[in-house]
Each structure stands twice: as C-alpha cells, then as structure tokens.
Amino acid sequence: xxxxxxxxxxxxxxxxxxxxxxxxxxxxxxxxxxxxxxxxxxxxxxxxxxxxxxxxxxxxxxxxxxxxxxxxxxxxxxxxxxxxxxxxxxxxxxxxxxxxxxxxxxxxxxxxxxxxxxxxxxxxxxxxxxxxxxxxxxxxxxxxxxxxxxxxxxxxxxxxxxxxxxxxxxxxxxxxxxxxxxxxxxxxxxxxxxxxxxxxxxxxxxxxxxxxxxxxxxxxxxxxxxxxxxxxxxxxxxxxxxxxxxxxxxxxxxxxxxxxxxxxxxxxxxxxxxxxxxxxxxxxxxxxxxxxxxxxxxxxxxxxxxxxxxxxxxxxxxxxxx
Amino acid sequence: xxxxxxxxxxxxxxxxxxxxxxxxxxxxxxxxxxxxxxxxxxxxxxxxxxxxxxxxxxxxxxxxxxxxxxxxxxxxxxxxxxxxxxxxxxxxxxxxxxxxxxxxxxxxxxxxxxxxxxxxxxxxxxxxxxxxxxxxxxxxxxxxxxxxxxxxxxxxxxxxxxxxxxxxxxxxxxxxxxxxxxxxxxxxxxxxxxxxxxxxxxxxxxxxxxxxxxxxxxxxxxxxxxxxxxxxxxxxxxxxxxxxxxxxxxxxxxxxxxxxxxxxxxxxxxxxxxxxxxxxxxxxxxxxxxxxxxxxxxxxxxxxxxxxxxxxxx
Numbered sequence: 001x002x003x004x005x006x007x008x009x010x011x012x013x014x015x016x017x018x019x020x021x022x023x024x025x026x027x028x029x030x031x032x033x034x035x036x037x038x039x040x041x042x043x044x045x046x047x048x049x050x051x052x053x054x055x056x057x058x059x060x061x062x063x064x065x066x067x068x069x070x071x072x073x074x075x076x077x078x079x080x081x082x083x084x085x086x087x088x089x090x091x092x093x094x095x096x097x098x099x100x101x102x103x104x105x106x107x108x109x110x111x112x113x114x115x116x117x118x119x120x121x122x123x124x125x126x127x128x129x130x131x132x133x134x135x136x137x138x139x140x141x142x143x144x145x146x147x148x149x150x151x152x153x154x155x156x157x158x159x160x161x162x163x164x165x166x167x168x169x170x171x172x173x174x175x176x177x178x179x180x181x182x183x184x185x186x187x188x189x190x191x192x193x194x195x196x197x198x199x200x201x202x203x204x205x206x207x208x209x210x211x212x213x214x215x216x217x218x219x220x221x222x223x224x225x226x227x228x229x230x231x232x233x234x235x236x237x238x239x240x241x242x243x244x245x246x247x248x249x250x251x252x253x254x255x256x257x258x259x260x261x262x263x264x265x266x267x268x269x270x271x272x273x274x275x276x277x278x279x280x281x282x283x284x285x286x287x288x289x290x291x292x293x294x295x296x297x298x299x300x301x302x303x304x305x306x307x308x309x310x311x312x313x314x315x316x317x318x319x320x321x322x
Numbered sequence: 323x324x325x326x327x328x329x330x331x332x333x334x335x336x337x338x339x340x341x342x343x344x345x346x347x348x349x350x351x352x353x354x355x356x357x358x359x360x361x362x363x364x365x366x367x368x369x370x371x372x373x374x375x376x377x378x379x380x381x382x383x384x385x386x387x388x389x390x391x392x393x394x395x396x397x398x399x400x401x402x403x404x405x406x407x408x409x410x411x412x413x414x415x416x417x418x419x420x421x422x423x424x425x426x427x428x429x430x431x432x433x434x435x436x437x438x439x440x441x442x443x444x445x446x447x448x449x450x451x452x453x454x455x456x457x458x459x460x461x462x463x464x465x466x467x468x469x470x471x472x473x474x475x476x477x478x479x480x481x482x483x484x485x486x487x488x489x490x491x492x493x494x495x496x497x498x499x500x501x502x503x504x505x506x507x508x509x510x511x512x513x514x515x516x517x518x519x520x521x522x523x524x525x526x527x528x529x530x531x532x533x534x535x536x537x538x539x540x541x542x543x544x545x546x547x548x549x550x551x552x553x554x555x556x557x558x559x560x561x562x563x564x565x566x567x568x569x570x571x572x573x574x575x576x577x578x579x580x581x582x583x584x585x586x587x588x589x590x591x592x593x594x595x596x597x598x599x600x601x602x603x604x605x606x607x608x609x610x611x612x613x614x615x616x617x618x619x620x621x622x623x624x625x626x627x628x629x630x631x632x633x634x635x636x
Contacts, residue, residue: 033483042482046475143495143524232470233502234524236495239471283479289465290437 004317011313015254015270018303022274026281033284041162047276048165049155049231051269052224053243054250055176056217058268061251062180063213064193064260065114065121069106069129070221071243076132077102077218078225082144082235085151092150100222106132107218108211115211129244136237144235154223155230165227169269172223176265189213194261250275253303255310274303355557358549360385364440382553384545386440391606394556395564397548399540399614401441401519405448405492407616408517411536412488413452415515416459420487427458428487431480433466433473433500435492442468445492445519462486466496473499474506481507488515494522494537501533521617523629529622537617541595543588543628544612548595551578565610567602591626 010017027035053070060067081099084090090098106128113124149157157164180186191199192209200206229235254271256263278299282292357374359381361367368390371381375392387396416428432449435442446463453461462480466473473496480486481503491497497518504511511533518525521539528534555563565571573592580589588594595612603609617627624630 030483039482042478046478049471143522145524228471232474232499234470236470238469241469242467279475280479283464283476284483286462286480286484289434289463293437293465 004320007317008314011310011317013267013270014307014310015267015274015303018306019270019274019277022281022299022303023277026277026284030281030284034281039280041166043273043276043280044166044169045163046231046280047272048163048169049224049227049240050243050246050250050275051169051272052172052220052227053240053247054254054268054272055172055265056220056224057244057247058251058254058256058263058265059176059189059213059220060121060217061256061258061260062193062263063189063210064196065210065213066125066248066258067107067110067121067214067217068125068244069110069132070217070224070247071240072129072132072136073103073106073218073221074225074228074240074243075238076136076139076225077106077222078229078235078239079136079139079144079237081151081225082147082229083140085148086144086146090148092148092153095148095151096154096226099226100219103222103225104215104219107215107221110218111211111214114214115207115209118207133241136239141237143237147229147233147235151226152230152233155227156233157230165230168223168227172220173265173269180265185209185212190261192260193257246275249300253300253307255307271303275300354379356380356382356553358382358384358546358553359388360546361388361440364389380553380556382549382556384549385542387603387605387609389605393605393607394561395549395552396603396607396609397545397552397612398609399612400448401444402448402451404519404538404540404614405445405450406452407448407614408490408519408536408538409449409452411517411616412490412515413456413459415488415535416456419515425458426456429460429462429484431477431484431486431489431500432461432463433477433489433491433496434463435466435468435496437465442492449490466492466499468493468496470495470499470502473497474502475499478503478506481509486514488517491516491518494518494520494525497534497537498522498524498528501528521622521627521629526617526622526627526629529617529619532619535618539615539617539627539629541612541614541628543631544595547578547580547588548576548610548612551576565600565608567600567608569600571598571600571610572596586631588628588631594626594628 033039053074056070057067077099080102081095084098085095110125110128113119114121153164154168155165159167180189188204188209191204192206196206225240228239250271251268252258253274254263254268256268278296282295356379359367361383364387367388371388371390371392374381380394381392383393383396385398387398412430413426416426417424420428430453434446450461453459462484464476464480466476473491477489477500489500491500497516500516501511504514516534517536518534519538521537525534525537529537552564573596578589580587594615598610598612600608600610
C-alpha cells in the first residue's frame with residue numbers, strides 16, 4: 001500500500017479514529033471504570049439493538065431513500081411475535097424466524113408504496129410509523145411475559161461469558177458488508193442511490209431494488225425488536241419507540257450519505273458504537289441529565305463535522321495536495 | 323342522563339398539537355357536553371381549557387392537572403407527594419440499614435421519567451425535596467424516559483462506575499430495568515433497596531421475590547370514573563354538586579353503581595382512593611387528592627391492587 005492509498009484508507013475510515021479519540025477522552029476522565037474489558041463488552045452489548053436499526057437505515061439511505069418507521073417496525077414485529085409465541089406455545093426458534101418475517105412484511109409494505117407505486121419515502125414511512133406504533137397498541141397494551149428462553153437468547157444469553165447479541169451484531173455487519181461489496185444486489189443498491197435514472201437506463205429494475213431495500217431494512221428492524229425483547233426479558237408496547245433519530249444519527253456519523261449511494265455498513269457500525277460510547281461516558285460522569293443530553297448533541301455534531309470533512313481531505317489527497 | 327363517552331388519547335405530543343391547532347372546534351360540532359382530560363403536560367392545553375370555558379363546556383382533569391383556573395376540578399394523586407414518600411422510605415433505609423447506622427449517608431440512583439413532562443418533574447421534585455435535606459447523600463440522576471430498556475442501560479452504566487445503595491424509579495418499568503441491570507452485572511437485587519412509583523403486575527412479582535422493596539401505587543382505575551361522575555353531577559345539579567376545598571370526600575359521598583368491567587368490580591375496593599381531602603390548587607381550582615398505597619412484601623398480594631386484577635391486556 002503506497003502513501004496515497006494509506007492516507008485514503010485512513011480518511012475513509014475516519015469514524016474509527018474519532019471513536020478511539022472519544023473512547024480515550026472518557027477513559028482519561030474515568031480510567032478505572034471506562035478502560036476495562038467489561039465496559040467495552042457492555043457498550044458493544046447495549047449498542048447491538050440500535051446497531052440493527054442503524055443497519056436498516058443505512059440500507060435505505062444507500063438506496064437513496066429513508067425509513068422513518070424502522071423503530072416502530074421493531075416494536076410492532078416484536079409485540080406480534082411475542083403475543084403469538086406465548087398464546088400458541090410456538091417454539092422459540094420459530095418465534096425468531098417469525099419476528100424477522102413480520103419485520104420483512106412491514107418493510108415490504110413500505111417498499112411496495114415507495115418502490116412500486118413510487119410515493120415519497122418520507123410521507124410513506126411517516127404514515128406507516130404512526131400506523132405500526134398504534135397497531136402495536138391494538139395488539140397489546142402492556143408487557144408480554146413468559147417468552148421461551150430460546151427466543152430471549154439472542155438478546156440476553158451469553159456464550160463463554162460474552163453476550164450473543166455482540167456476535168450477532170458483528171456477524172451481520174460482516175455479512176452485510178460482504179453483500180454490499182461483492183454481490184450484484186449490493187452494487188445495484190449503490191447505483192440506484194447514486195443515480196436512479198442512469199441505473200434505470202442501464203436496464204436495472206430500480207423499483208425492485210428499492211422494494212428489496214425496504215424489505216431488508218424491515219427484516220433488520222425485526223432482528224432489533226428480537227434483541228430488545230431479549231435485552232429486557234419481556235416485550236413491551238413501547239419497545240424501540242423514538243429510536244429512529246438515533247438510527248439516522250448513527251448512520252450519518254458513520255459517513256452514510258443522506259442523498260444516497262455513498263457509505264459503508266462497517267463505518268455505520270462505528271457510528272453506532274460512537275453513540276454508545278458517548279452515552280455510557282456521559283452517564284458515568286453523573287452530570288445533570290439535561291446537560292448530558294446537550295453534550296450528546298454537541299458531540300454528535302462534532303463527529304458529523306469531522307466525518308464530513310473527509311470529502312475535502314479525500315479530494316486533496318487525490319489531487320496530490322496532501 | 324344518558325352519557326356517551328368519547329375517548330381520545332392525549333399522551334402523544336402530536337395529538338396535543340393537533341388539539342391546540344384545531345382549538346377543539348370539531349368536538350363542539352359533535353355536541354360534547356363536557357371534557358375529562360388526562361393530559362401529558364400541564365400547560366400545553368391551557369388555551370384549550372380557556373376555549374372550552376368560552377363555549378360553556380366544563381372541564382375536569384384527571385391524573386395530570388392543567389394549570390388553569392377554568393378547570394372545575396382536578397382528581398388525582400400528587401406526583402410530588404409520591405416522590406417525597408419514597409424518598410422518605412429511602413432515607414429510613416439509609417439510616418437504619420447502611421453503615422454508619424444511625425446516619426443518613428450513601429449513594430442513591432434516581433431514574434427519572436421524561437424531563438419536562440408534568441408527571442416526571444413532579445415526581446423528581448418531590449424526591450429531591452427530601453434528599454436535599456441530607457447533604458451526605460449523593461444522588462445520581464439518569465433519564466430513563468419511562469422506558470425499561472433505556473433505564474436498564476442507564477442503570478447498568480451507573481452501577482458499573484459507582485457503589486450505589488438504593489435505587490428509585492419514577493415508574494415501574496424503569497425500576498424493572500434497574501433490577502435487570504443489577505442481575506446483568508451478576509449481582510443480587512436483594513442487596514439494593516429499590517423503590518418505585520406504580521405497582522405494575524411485574525413490579526408486584528418482583529416485590530414478592532424481594533427484588534423491589536417498595537412501590538407506591540396510585541388508584542389509577544378510579545380517576546376517570548370519578549371524573550365522569552362529577553362531570554355528570556355538575557351538568558345535572560350545577561357547581562354545588564362538586565367537592566369544595568376543605569371537604570373530605572368519602573366512598574359514601576360518591577354514588578357510583580359501577581358495573582363489573584373485564585371481570586373486576588373496582589367499586590368493591592373504594593379504600594384504594596378514599597377518603598380524599600380536597601384542597602385549593604395555586605391555579606385556582608379544587609383538587610381532590612386521592613390516596614396512594616405503599617406496597618411491600620407484606621401486602622403485595624392484596625386483591626384490591628389493580629395489578630392483581632386478572633385483566634386480559636395485562
């Protein structure tokens with residue numbers, strides 16, 4: 001790898017540098033509690049639920065769309081599955097399949113309206129987010145207890161002392177990164193997000209690509225609902241409510257373009273973890289929660305600004321100015 | 323009088339904004355005779371209450387008050403008082419159970435509800451009003467936004483960094499989140515004094531298992547029936563029928579022939595809300611202060627606790 005390539009690699013993956021910097025910053029303030037394996041383990045674990053929502057949003061953003069309903073899909077699919085599983089005595093492993101399927105179906109509904117009927121994704125997913133939110137209340141108001149251990153395992157069990165959710169999160173990050181980089185579907189997704197008209201003229205069925213992006217996003221949201229349920233040990237009717245903006249933040253901090261076609265899943269994972277580190281660090285400082293929220297906003301802004309400066313740095317490196 | 327009740331959920335912010343923007347016009351078209359409002363925030367609906375007054379539509383608030391003199395009557399338990407009562411329980415524990423015995427010293431983790439919400443602010447302010455008198459008590463506050471998952475993450479983060487003696491949750495799901503956090507750390511919830519407002523079914527179960535020490539339960543099932551009762555009384559008999567500041571309302575004063583709803587006759591459990599003293603609020607209307615009950619391992623199986631009702635939806 002020559003010097004230019006090395007610089008480009010560094011710039012393209014700047015989120016990890018920012019993440020390391022923020023981690024060390026909190027580590028200096030709270031060295032005994034922050035700089036420990038247990039703390040890293042904890043941050044990875046509590047980031048896993050949000051991580052899947054960030055992945056879901058990233059897939060939609062890459063296709064040039066966005067999805068406001070992913071948090072509500074997570075809540076709705078988790079609640080429907082929990083009720084069916086408990087009432088019918090469905091085995092836990094079938095529940096796991098079901099929650100992903102329901103998430104996918106919800107995503108397919110969005111995909112149909114956006115991809116096939118070509119309605120505006122903002123308006124469609126605004127409508128479906130309200131619809132799924134209230135449908136959850138139709139299904140059940142309150143918590144569902146007594147879910148099978150197998151169903152709760154992905155979000156709550158440990159393997160050799162490490163939470164299973166962490167393996168699932170990292171495994172999916174690698175899988176999605178591979179799919180996006182090495183498959184036709186992945187390249188079509190980037191292409192549609194970059195220039196949908198040019199992609200259509202190349203003979204690619206763009207409607208189908210957009211539809212499939214929403215389906216995948218819905219399935220990933222379903223997995224998030226599964227992990228949330230395992231994390232709490234129960235399914236609640238307000239599960240994952242209000243998480244959509246942090247999902248956007250995670251993706252954008254990770255360098256995913258809001259206009260589509262640019263970004264990477266692994267960097268979106270970096271964005272998710274950065275949010276987790278900021279939250280854990282500020283909470284451990286035990287400052288007033290209102291200030292904590294304010295600082296979170298400031299740190300998110302700084303991270304976005306630093307990350308957005310990548311493009312300028314990239315251009316300079318390519319033009320030989322750096 | 324034949325009563326038709328139209329239920330509209332007000333706990334979503336967008337609904338409140340919608341109501342404000344519509345100025346409730348559509349409701350008058352429907353011929354609404356009176357309003358019972360259980361608001362999220364105590365000031366957002368003041369213009370709506372003023373508008374109702376202009377159109378001679380009486381308003382009774384339940385659970386959460388609206389700070390307007392145009393409200394006829396507020397029925398509810400005091401969030402401020404709930405926080406205060408549980409803070410006193412925590413002080414008692416720190417004095418009697420935590421070294422040095424006899425001194426009120428230690429670390430308290432408070433998991434707050436949504437900042438800025440009337441209920442959240444009231445409960446928090448009541449809680450700190452007691453703790454502020456004890457400078458040796460360190461209170462660490464995190465926001466759980468009424469949500470179990472968020473509370474669990476916040477509690478675990480704090481428990482990793484600090485030696486905490488007691489935990490106070492502004493509501494049941496957040497206290498359950500704290501219990502989950504303790505267990506996730508491989509610790510025993512029985513080693514902590516956990517106090518919470520609202521005795522949900524899962525909270526009662528946790529009390530039975532010794533994971534939560536005390537819960538303050540409100541008589542939630544009674545708020546809106548009592549409000550509807552007094553609204554009808556007002557419409558039929560006028561202002562004289564409403565309780566006045568200085569009165570103490572007993573179960574005998576309220577003539578409700580309630581039906582069995584979802585298998586439960588709540589009116590067989592009047593002791594949950596009565597007797598209720600009536601005071602004047604600083605906003606210029608009377609407030610009927612319903613009772614609350616402290617639930618511990620000694621009484622968590624009481625059949626009159628609403629969480630012990632066998633309802634399909636819980």
